[in-house]
Amino acid sequence: MPLGVRLKWRETSTASQLSAKRDMSGGGTGMAGGKTGNRREDARGKGGARFGGRGNGEEREERGGRGRGGGTEQKRWRSDAGSQGDARRGSSGFDSRKRKGDHGSGYGDYNDTSFSKPRMDRKNPSDGTRGKFSSRGGDGFKPRRSEEGEFRPMRRSSSNGSGMGRGEGERFKPRCSEDDGFRSMRRDSSKVYGGSKGDKGRSMVCMNSQASKWKKFDKDIRVDRRNGDTTNADLDEHDAGSRKSDDSQQNAEDKPRARPTRVLDKTGKKLRVYRKDSVSDSEEIAPPKKRKRMKLDPYDTSNKRIEDATPKQDVCITEKIPEKSTPEPDETEMSINAKFRDIQPSSSILSYVEDNLLGRRRLIDIKNAGYNTKLSAPLDNVPFSTRIERDRIEDTVFRNKLDFFAAAKIPSSFPPPTIPEIAFAGVSNVGKSSLLNALTRQWGIVRTSDKPGLTQSINFFKLASKLCLVDLPGYGFAYAKDEVKESWQELVKEYVSNRVGLDRVCLLVHTKRGMKPLDYELIDLMERYKTPYQIVLTKTDLVFPIDVARRAMEIQESLKKNKSVVKPVMMVSSKTGAGIRNLRGVLGKLARFIKP
Numbered sequence: 001m002p003l004g005v006r007l008k009w010r011e012t013s014t015a016s017q018l019s020a021k022r023d024m025s026g027g028g029t030g031m032a033g034g035k036t037g038n039r040r041e042d043a044r045g046k047g048g049a050r051f052g053g054r055g056n057g058e059e060r061e062e063r064g065g066r067g068r069g070g071g072t073e074q075k076r077w078r079s080d081a082g083s084q085g086d087a088r089r090g091s092s093g094f095d096s097r098k099r100k101g102d103h104g105s106g107y108g109d110y111n112d113t114s115f116s117k118p119r120m121d122r123k124n125p126s127d128g129t130r131g132k133f134s135s136r137g138g139d140g141f142k143p144r145r146s147e148e149g150e151f152r153p154m155r156r157s158s159s160n161g162s163g164m165g166r167g168e169g170e171r172f173k174p175r176c177s178e179d180d181g182f183r184s185m186r187r188d189s190s191k192v193y194g195g196s197k198g199d200k201g202r203s204m205v206c207m208n209s210q211a212s213k214w215k216k217f218d219k220d221i222r223v224d225r226r227n228g229d230t231t232n233a234d235l236d237e238h239d240a241g242s243r244k245s246d247d248s249q250q251n252a253e254d255k256p257r258a259r260p261t262r263v264l265d266k267t268g269k270k271l272r273v274y275r276k277d278s279v280s281d282s283e284e285i286a287p288p289k290k291r292k293r294m295k296l297d298p299y300d301t302s303n304k305r306i307e308d309a310t311p312k313q314d315v316c317i318t319e320k321i322p323e324k325s326t327p328e329p330d331e332t333e334m335s336i337n338a339k340f341r342d343i344q345p346s347s348s349i350l351s352y353v354e355d356n357l358l359g360r361r362r363l364i365d366i367k368n369a370g371y372n373t374k375l376s377a378p379l380d381n382v383p384f385s386t387r388i389e390r391d392r393i394e395d396t397v398f399r400n401k402l403d404f405f406a407a408a409k410i411p412s413s414f415p416p417p418t419i420p421e422i423a424f425a426g427v428s429n430v431g432k433s434s435l436l437n438a439l440t441r442q443w444g445i446v447r448t449s450d451k452p453g454l455t456q457s458i459n460f461f462k463l464a465s466k467l468c469l470v471d472l473p474g475y476g477f478a479y480a481k482d483e484v485k486e487s488w489q490e491l492v493k494e495y496v497s498n499r500v501g502l503d504r505v506c507l508l509v510h511t512k513r514g515m516k517p518l519d520y521e522l523i524d525l526m527e528r529y530k531t532p533y534q535i536v537l538t539k540t541d542l543v544f545p546i547d548v549a550r551r552a553m554e555i556q557e558s559l560k561k562n563k564s565v566v567k568p569v570m571m572v573s574s575k576t577g578a579g580i581r582n583l584r585g586v587l588g589k590l591a592r593f594i595k596p
């Protein structure tokens, strides 16, 4: 009878889904009510009759057949398995467990899906009980699940029929909680596909969520379909029909179907294949993939427009950028450096730089040249020069003691011009005060600082009665108020333009920075008042020798047309003492010239 009922039901599954569901629900209720042995048997009998043996022992055997890629015998198993499984289960100790759990029998079927042991291997009584349990558990579960999904129990049984079910696993499932039941289902499924028997206790612990079980069940059904042969066409149709009915009626089942795929991902290769089949068979999973493909559809006009537009935009950008933005700053920056590096110093300047060790030099080179690097301004010492020569040079002017005798912040405070004066002008922090100390070798007489703006008044120094050295305040940036700085500049302009007895203005220029606009303003002023001035490059030790020569050549060429300028451009370093002797000799001539 169950077999006949089942076959009939299959044939009319698509057309009479509702009726089949009713039967399933009815069977489910019967199973649910049959926690005890009598009730179970009754319920099983009902389920077997109504379901056509799907949910009972028949299904178990059918699963075994499917797991092997079974043939026509599967149908028979489904129809027959119900009553046997119920009877044995009732005698087994699992009944008490199921009694404890409300959904015990139903979850037992799900656990069956986790075991892929071939049904033919269960010919022993013990194996048979297991197999019966698995199928029967499915039937027993149906009555309770009738509320959520009447037809699902059928799927469970079919999934169990895939050859994954073990009777023992079913026993424990009834006890498991719903949430944990899903986990156990995962374990069982992985065991099934992995071919391992698995521990009974593991698979049975924690099984409660019916929804997750249903999802799992659907997956199992798909697996069975894939593994099944043509002989299983009826079963497949039935499964498909049940699946459609489930899908149409319960939207909740559609969403959870993705979960089983996740669970199966962690398993072996078979699970991957199952994914592919499930995707191809089920229409529900395909749509999201199609949507993604639509985004990548090459025939989409929007994509074409984007593709066509992007290269045009790129071309436009590439065309515009080089024309407008990039060349201008590059040209300006490169022009400054290029102009300076294109300067070809004269041979005389180059030889002068090398002879006086101007520019950045290594200490070893200075030592090899015979100078004592432990002294300040070592290049100003002449180790192998005779005492007579040194005394002769320094006795005349710069060997005398440097004495401060006047300071002026206004023109009226200038001291009367009695002796020739040599003034040192330049931007702030260029090294004016340091140069005075270096020329006289009297360090500390003139205050110096690394902060620009230290010298804020015109300071007058005497070298005996032969020469007057004047330290001017700097101009340009300085740590002082603008009003104060303006007063400095006005004072300097007044001094260089109207100072009587001013024989020369040493305009100090930073070798690395070159001439500044304020320097040219002062030059214009001195040119206007015919004040003799001479350019002195300072801090030559900070740049390479070639750059010292280039800077000197640059300034010399720029002031070629000036009349008040005194040649040549002097190059010194107060730190190393390079060029100090030569500057001392040039300025000393002024003193000698004045004396007569």
Ligand SMILES: Nc1nc2c(ncn2[C@@H]2O[C@H](COP(=O)(O)OP(=O)(O)OP(=O)(O)O)[C@@H](O)[C@H]2O)c(=O)[nH]1
Residues within 6 Å of the ligand: 427, 428, 429, 430, 431, 432, 433, 434, 435, 447, 448, 449, 450, 451, 452, 453, 454, 455, 472, 473, 474, 475, 538, 539, 540, 541, 542, 572, 573, 574, 575, 576
């Ligand atoms: N490396 C190097 N540093 C120097 C040289 N000459 C001066 N300095 C340093 O430059 C800084 C400024 O020196 P000053 O002599 O005070 O310069 P200034 O022109 O008098 O500055 P103001 O009085 O503010 O106008 C100090 O820290 C000096 O040590 C030089 O030839 N080489």
Ligand SMILES: [Mg+2]
Residues within 6 Å of the ligand: 432, 433, 434, 447, 448, 454, 455, 471
């Ligand atoms: Mg100073």
